[in-house]
Amino acid sequence: MDFRTLTPDDWTVVREVRLRALADSPHAFTSTYDREVSFDESTWRDRARTCQWFVASEEGEPVGVAGGVDGWSGDPATRELVGMWVAPSHRGHGIARRLLDRVAEWGRSEGASRLGLAVRQGNDDARDAYSRMGFRPTGEKVAAWNHPGEFVEIMEMDLGRAH
Numbered sequence: 001m002d003f004r005t006l007t008p009d010d011w012t013v014v015r016e017v018r019l020r021a022l023a024d025s026p027h028a029f030t031s032t033y034d035r036e037v038s039f040d041e042s043t044w045r046d047r048a049r050t051c052q053w054f055v056a057s058e059e060g061e062p063v064g065v066a067g068g069v070d071g072w073s074g075d076p077a078t079r080e081l082v083g084m085w086v087a088p089s090h091r092g093h094g095i096a097r098r099l100l101d102r103v104a105e106w107g108r109s110e111g112a113s114r115l116g117l118a119v120r121q122g123n124d125d126a127r128d129a130y131s132r133m134g135f136r137p138t139g140e141k142v143a144a145w146n147h148p149g150e151f152v153e154i155m156e157m158d159l160g161r162a163h
Contacts, residue, residue: 001095002058003098003102005052005054005102005106006052007048011044011047013053014065015039016062017062017085018065019036020062021065024085025085029083029120030118030120051067051069051083052067053067054099054102054103054106056098056099063086064099065083065084066081066082066083066085066103067081067103068080068082068107068115069082070110073116075114077113077114078113078116079106079114080116081100081116084100084126096129108159114156114157117135117154118152120150121150121151127153130155131155134157134158136157138154138156
């Protein structure tokens with residue numbers, strides 16, 4: 001398994017793995033395949049520039065991805081985990097944890113002391129996995145931006161416990 005940090009020049013990899021994630025797990029994300037497949041090159045380049053992406057690949061094929069962003073909270077001590085996905089064929093092998101470790105290392109290098117995420121209401125498998133990796137619910141729920149009546153639950157972890 002190869003893990004690497006993507007650069008803005010890797011926008012095509014970001015596009016490929018993100019669209020695979022949306023196609024495979026449409027209920028795990030607040031966006032949709034139909035929405036993002038229509039994004040132009042400029043949009044994908046912007047996404048690759050404004051998020052620090054990490055990808056897991058096997059024999060050159062992306063099988064997992066996670067990103068880190070400055071975050072929606074506005075708290076300079078917090079960074080956010082976004083877009084986490086592992087291909088079904090590779091789940092249960094510690095890939096998500098290894099991707100999380102890379103996002104956590106990035107967050108620490110940015111001076112953050114916490115890592116937050118939003119998990120979609122009803123995505124109990126993801127919520128349980130994040131709990132096992134050290135995230136805890138904050139008690140905050142936020143309306144899902146493009147799914148009226150649905151919510152995302154905010155979870156966070158102390159970056160000192162990322163391993």
